[in-house]
Amino acid sequence: MHTEGSSETHHSANTDGNHNSSAKLHLPMLLSEWGFIQNGTYWNQTTYNKCLIEFMGKYKPSGWMQWELAGSFYRKTSYATGVQVQDLDEAWGLLDHEWKGTRSVVTVENSLTKMIEATLKSGKRY
Numbered sequence: 001m002h003t004e005g006s007s008e009t010h011h012s013a014n015t016d017g018n019h020n021s022s023a024k025l026h027l028p029m030l031l032s033e034w035g036f037i038q039n040g041t042y043w044n045q046t047t048y049n050k051c052l053i054e055f056m057g058k059y060k061p062s063g064w065m066q067w068e069l070a071g072s073f074y075r076k077t078s079y080a081t082g083v084q085v086q087d088l089d090e091a092w093g094l095l096d097h098e099w100k101g102t103r104s105v106v107t108v109e110n111s112l113t114k115m116i117e118a119t120l121k122s123g124k125r126y
Contacts, residue, residue, distance in 0.1 A: 028062035035067035038103040056118035071095035
């Protein structure tokens with residue numbers, strides 16, 4: 001992930017090759033398909049969660065998406081073996097296996113909620 005300059009890049013080259021540090025190039029930035037296991041402890045075992053929360057506030061992306069919502073799969077084929085498995089649990093899913101509730105309230109409170117707050121503090125309103 002390239003974060004330098006984020007949605008505002010503060011450099012450009014003139015036709016003569018000289019750099020103009022006052023020019024701004026505005027680009028939308030989207031952080032897509034990030035996530036981690038929803039087991040209630042992983043969010044606190046790595047720096048990944050903290051880094052993502054700080055990233056939202058500092059670089060103000062145009063948007064982001066959590067991977068994944070689904071709590072289970074009706075049918076999934078293993079890439080390694082080619083075997084199809086029915087009713088496979090998805091430990092990275094925000095929803096529980098039955099898709100009726102949140103898999104890990106602790107993880108949501110300490111990760112997703114803080115990312116939402118950091119995004120909203122960035123001044124972006126959608």
